[in-house]
Amino acid sequence: MYMKGTAARMGVMKRVSLVFKAKANRALDKMEDPRETLDYSYQRQLELLTKVRRGVADVATSRKRVELQMNQLQQQANKLQDQARKALSMGREDLAREALTRKASAQSQLDELQTQYAQLQAEEEKLTVASQRLQAKVDAFRTRKETIKATYTAAEAQTRINEAFSGISEEMGDVGMAIQRAEDKTAQMQARAGAIDELMASGALDDVGGRRDDIQSELDMMSANSDVERELAMLKGELTAGAPKQLEGSAPNGAGQGAQGYQAPQQNQASQQDQAPQQDQQQGPYAPQYSPPSQTEPVQPPQQNQQNQQNQQAQPAGLPVADLPGLADEPQDGDRS
Amino acid sequence: MIVRILGGGQFRVDDSAGAELNRMDSDLEAAVERGDEAAFSDALTRLLAQVRAQGSPLPPDILESSDLILPHEDSSMDEVRKLLTDEGLIPG
Numbered sequence: 001m002y003m004k005g006t007a008a009r010m011g012v013m014k015r016v017s018l019v020f021k022a023k024a025n026r027a028l029d030k031m032e033d034p035r036e037t038l039d040y041s042y043q044r045q046l047e048l049l050t051k052v053r054r055g056v057a058d059v060a061t062s063r064k065r066v067e068l069q070m071n072q073l074q075q076q077a078n079k080l081q082d083q084a085r086k087a088l089s090m091g092r093e094d095l096a097r098e099a100l101t102r103k104a105s106a107q108s109q110l111d112e113l114q115t116q117y118a119q120l121q122a123e124e125e126k127l128t129v130a131s132q133r134l135q136a137k138v139d140a141f142r143t144r145k146e147t148i149k150a151t152y153t154a155a156e157a158q159t160r161i162n163e164a165f166s167g168i169s170e171e172m173g174d175v176g177m178a179i180q181r182a183e184d185k186t187a188q189m190q191a192r193a194g195a196i197d198e199l200m201a202s203g204a205l206d207d208v209g210g211r212r213d214d215i216q217s218e219l220d221m222m223s224a225n226s227d228v229e230r231e232l233a234m235l236k237g238e239l240t241a242g243a244p245k246q247l248e249g250s251a252p253n254g255a256g257q258g259a260q261g262y263q264a265p266q267q268n269q270a271s272q273q274d275q276a277p278q279q280d281q282q283q284g285p286y287a288p289q290y291s292p293p294s295q296t297e298p299v300q301p302p303q304q305n306q307q308n309q310q311n312q313q314a315q316p317a318g319l320p321v322a323d324l325p326g327l328a329d330e331p332q333d334g335d336r337s
Numbered sequence: 338m339i340v341r342i343l344g345g346g347q348f349r350v351d352d353s354a355g356a357e358l359n360r361m362d363s364d365l366e367a368a369v370e371r372g373d374e375a376a377f378s379d380a381l382t383r384l385l386a387q388v389r390a391q392g393s394p395l396p397p398d399i400l401e402s403s404d405l406i407l408p409h410e411d412s413s414m415d416e417v418r419k420l421l422t423d424e425g426l427i428p429g
Contacts, residue, residue, distance in 0.1 A: 011359060011362035011363060011365070011366050012362055012365050012366050012369065012407070012408070012417065012421070013340070013358070013362050013384075013405035013406060013407055014362075014404075014405060015421050016405075016406040016407070016408070016420055016421065017341075017402075017403055017404060017405050017406040019420065019421065020402075020403075020406055021402065024402070126344055129346075130344065132397070133346060133397040136396075136397035136398040137397060137398065137400060139398060140398040140399070140400050141400060144400060163400070163401075163402075164400050166402040167399075167400030167401050167402050168400055169402075170341065170402050170403060170406075174341065174343050174344065177343060177344070177409075178343075178344050178409075181344075181409075
């Protein structure tokens with residue numbers, strides 16, 4: 001009770017300083033010869049100096065690694081942005097969305113790295129200053145050590161040795177803690193850097209120039225496809241003069257023309273009611289699966305009224321997934337029949 | 338008197354500033370005892386600012402032990418608790 005009250009009145013500052021002093025005193029008590037204390041302590045100071053300098057170098061190495069990684073992430077974010085733009089210009093909103101999603105992921109990793117990078121930088125500076133301070137104290141201690149050895153007898157030296165030892169011991173404790181903190185921060189940073197390396201290797205953030213860049217390969221493929229289409233169009237243009245009928249049958253964009261062209265052979269004596277569902281079938285590859293319901297269901301009655309209306313109604317009902325690839329398949333269907 | 342801020346060097350502070358420092362230190366300690374992290378962080382920031390404002394940095398080649406020692410800027414409450422128990426945090 002009394003102890004606790006005393007401690008409370010003492011405050012944090014005093015208690016911490018007492019903890020440091022107690023530590024120094026325990027070390028002093030272990031020494032039998034006070035002069036031995038000086039040499040032993042000096043050795044430990046030099047070791048600590050080496051350690052703190054190595055600590056500075058370690059933090060710097062870690063910082064540079066993070067720097068590289070941040071550059072990499074930035075490049076990826078930029079590249080994904082470009083890919084999103086390109087994908088959108090090609091009408092591929094899905095790809096653009098995927099690219100932007102990955103970009104957001106890369107960006108959030110980048111933001112976190114930046115925060116930690118700043119901490120690491122601060123730690124490096126603190127440690128550098130700590131190392132300079134310790135160096136100054138160690139130099140002072142060495143001078144004091146020589147003076148004490150030369151001037152005083154062992155008995156006389158005791159008090160002065162204790163002073164010098166306590167002074168440097170506090171600094172050493174402080175620096176030791178700073179090194180520990182820097183090591184912890186570096187370890188955290190390295191763990192994060194390692195995790196990001198793994199993330200990048202997995203392709204989740206889109207590996208820069210990597211083989212697993214699926215967005216890029218799809219964009220490339222689309223570019224290649226459009227080249228093929230261009231050449232195809234050119235060839236068709238060449239053929240137009242010689243065989244105009246063939247062109248009509250294989251024109252990829254002449255959906256309406258083509259559909260009517262196929263309908264005739266497919267259904268020679270087709271009634272107007274039957275034509276509507278058949279047009280549906282030709283709209284896409286899935287049409288055959290959907291045709292039975294569209295023939296039996298209430299779509300039929302309106303078909304008798306007006307053919308244009310039938311087409312509009314039947315298309316969404318019979319073919320919910322009509323899309324561009326479906327249209328592109330049409331000529332092939334026609335070729336087969 | 339001499340005040341050390343861990344990781345921030347030593348300062349010579351006039352004894353007349355002691356009362357105010359002690360009052361701020363009581364706030365800090367109370368926050369640690371309550372386990373109030375926000376109050377702790379606030380009290381520590383103010384205390385360190387006060388030492389820096391009132392004190393002048395001690396040249397690094399002076400070998401003197403400090404009368405008071407303060408935790409470093411971004412210490413967590415947990416770190417300070419460990420510091421007070423004389424275990425773990427101070428190496429060697």
